[in-house]
Amino acid sequence: ITSDSWIFTDRGMLRIGSLRRGEAPDTFSNREVRVASNPGVAVAREYYYGGVQPVVRVSTDMGLALGGTPVHRVKALVGGRVMWKNMASIRPGDRLLVEYGYGLFGNQHEFAKVYGTPFRYTRKTNSKDVRIPYKITRDLARLLGYLVADGGWSVNSMYLTNEDDAILEDFRATVARRFVTDVATVVDPRTRGTRTAHADSREIVSFLRDYLGISNRAETKSVPEIVLRSGREIQREFLRGLTLDGYVRADGRLVPLTTTSRELAVQVQMMLLNLGIPSVLSSKRIQYEYKEEANRKQESYELAIITDWRKEFLNTIGFTEERKQRAARERLHVPGDTRHGIPVRGADLASLASEKSRVVQSQRLREQLRGLSQRARAGRELSRDSLLWFLDVTSDLADRPAWKRLSELVHRPFVYARVEGTSYGHEEVHDFHVPSNNTFVANGFVSHNTINLSREATVEDVKKAYLLAYDLHCKGITVYRDGSREDQVLNIGVVEAEKPKEVRVEVPPEPAALRPRARPDVITGRTQKILTGYGALYVTVNEDEKGLFEVFAQIGRGGGYTASFTEGIARLVSLCLRSGVPVDEIIDQLEGIRSPRIAVDHGERVYSIPDAIAKAIKRHIGMQKTGVQPPVETFDELGGAVETDIELEKESRDAAELLRKGLNPECPECGKPLVFEEGCVKCHACGYSEC
Incomplete structure (x- = not known):
């Protein structure tokens, strides 16, 4: 993954690029560190520096992004199931898993241990006598949050501008307690009720600016390193102080931070994930006309808590201003949006x-x-x-595979970010070797580390890697042997000294081919009549003692295009059922396929013949439990009528005529609709003619 990726360790929240200690490209080094993983926390034994390599950068609708090599894998939700996808195969619309609630923090509270040396300042004879703290405390962390949000420093003083008496008093008391100096308060003449509290001391300014690195420009502000390396309570108090820059919307949305610094927004989003609170980072262009060009800001950023975690945010962190906290609790009853809810499989939920x-x-x-x-x-x-x-409500169906899949989606600590775009480039990359489960969390995404083997590795070495992964109950691993590809990412630009020796690998015999189970002499099922845009479709679903066994579908006269197409689908569905393919997977593939003619049957739309077959299977499953063999009967209770899509109907009149004649309505050359003119089938798109 790229150098700017945030990782969560027992040393605090770090960019993975900060771990490099001068290693050469394509080098492993011993670097034991506890990292956020999935599940829980794992120990990384080795750090890997890969040098500059081609990378894919993925951005999502949560504002989260990740860069990695094309073969780097992350967890994704595919067809309702969690699986690994490499970065090169990720496309817009894909769902990536974002883990939250790692609870892994650093334990460094002394400034000298984080910044390398104690703070030093040469006082002048007339300097004000103040005391500089040697470690971070909860109240000092909150004070730093105040300063990053609504405060700052000038040449001679640090200050905070606010209108809340409680906030100004907390600022005054913390300065007196930690810096042993007094605070003066003045009324801001430009606004009503706003006051500025300031503590005059060049030594304090030097501590904030030169030692802690707190910027005074809004667009370059960031979380101080001491906060990122400290424990849970320090980070909570800093975030509480930072909420001075937040607000509560009338629609119930909680926004703990607005800023013009993207760095600050990303850091806070990562800190919230670690505390178990997912949020969405959005941006917008600033249209304000600045009087001075030097003060111009291009974009502003906003962090909004995802609806389902609003209460958790208020209980864990909360707004430091009581009026905002009270307003937020009053709006908890507002439903909010589900734009970042759970993307369930419609077939799973519908069947249950x-x-x-x-x-x-x-x-x-x-x-x-x-x-x-x-x-x-x-x-x-x-x-x-x-x-x-x-x-x-459906707990009595907990033995159904669909119920188990839905339960897994909601009970595991994931949110599902939708991919919005990908970009490509070349950047420095890094990795970990995590022996226990080969996973670690980067920028919130669950990442898979790769087992890299030298070109001298044997088949036995690869075998040992897979057997170890099996013993450790890993769900999957990636093994790459140097030199196994002619053009490999790790060696771009490296001149080989000699050709690798030829390695002969004995390929084990392939496993036996999957065969469908044999058909018994007698089998029972149900026949349904479903109205489609192409006429009445009769679907028979048969079962044996193991469950659904086969499907027969008949429409129109035998030998025609529509009839043969329908029979082909039914045969393939039967083959899948007899070969053990889950029925919900079959339904998911067929349901929703559209055609030019739509019908209404039993109160629901039937979009096509494949869609009708899927609905017939769903009705069959919903009517009886698999394995029960009732007598054959026909569904024909509610009836229905054809409902044609007006726009599509204009294009399908000729197709309907061709279908009635049992002909294919699509042009064999270009696939566009054929027309029936002057006794001849023609295509207006490409000029094809059967005459």
Whole structure:
């Protein structure tokens, strides 16, 4: 991963690039450190410096970003399941897992241990006598938060501007306690009620500016190193002080920080993740006309707490100003948005809701289940509270694979960031070797480290690596043997002294091919009639003692295009069922496929023949438990009517005529719709003609 990536260690929150101690490219060095991992905390035994390499940088809708080599892997949500994806394969719209609540902090509180030397200052004869603290304390951390948010320093004094009496009194008392000097307060003549408290001392200014590195320019402010390297309570108090720059919106959104410093915003977002509070970082262009060009700021940044963690934020950190804290608690009842909720698989939730609806007596509960199902199938994210409620209501279905998948999504410490874009370049990269589980957290993303082997490594060495991973219960590992590829990222620009020796590897025999289970002589099931835009579709779903076994589908006359297409889908579905492919995976692939003609059957839209087959399987599952063999019967209770999409219907009149004749309505040359003119099939797009 790139040098600017934040990692969480027992030495504090660090950029991984800061660990380099002059190592040459493609070098491992012993560097034992405890790091945030998944799950929990793990020990990294080695640090790796890779030099300058090609990198992929990924940005997300949470404002989080990560740069890494194309083969670097991160955890992603794919089809409702958690799996690893390498950076090169990530695309906009993908969901990456962002872990929160590591609870891993440093334990350095003395300034000299963090900054290398004690603070030194040569006083003049008329200098004010003050005392400089030797370590960070909770009240001093809060004071530093005040200064970064609404304060600063001038040549002769540090100051804080605010209108809250309690805040100004806390500032005065902390300065008196830690610096042993007094504070004067003056009224700001430019605003009503705003006052500035200041402590005059060039020694204090030197301590803040030269020693702690606190910037006085808004766009270059950052979290002091001593805070990043300290413990939980120090970081909480600093963040409390920083909320002077925050506010509470009428729609219930809590914004603990607004700033023109991206560095500060990213650091605070990382600190909140460590404390178990995910947030969203957004930016906007500043349109203000500055009187002096030197004061111009290009962008402002805002951190907003994700809806489901608002209460956690107020209990763990909270706004330091009582009026903001009170307003935030009053707005907790406002639902907020679910833009960063849980992206559930619509097929999972719909199948459980359908099955539950058939046994509950309450009409209101059925409507609630239907509404939640419709939201999920429309691709909308669900809040954690909504999904927890759903899992509680359907707890009697906890043995279903779909229920288990949904439960895993909501109970594991992840939020799911949507990828917005990728970019490419060349940067210095770094890595860890974490023997216990090969994972560590960087910028909130769960990253996978690679086992790098020299080109002298044998097949036996690779075997040992995989067996060790198995013994450690790893879900997966990546092993790269130097020289195994002709053009490899690690050696770009390196001249080889000699050709590697040829290595012969015995390839083990391939495992036996997967075969579908045999069909018994007698099998039972149900036949459903579903109205589609192409006529009535009859779908028969059969079961054996192991569950769903096969699907037959028939529409129109035999031998036609539509009939053969339908039969082909049914045969492939049957092959999947007999080969052990989960039925919800089959439904997920077929459901929602659209065609030019739409129908309404049993109160729901049927978009195409594949969509109709998926709905037939879902209705079959929802009606009876797998394995029960009732007599064959027909669904035809509610009826329905064809509902055509007006825009698509204009383009499909000729296609309908071709379908009635059993012909393919798509041009074999370009795939555009064919038309039937003067007794001949033609394509207006490319000029194809069958005559």
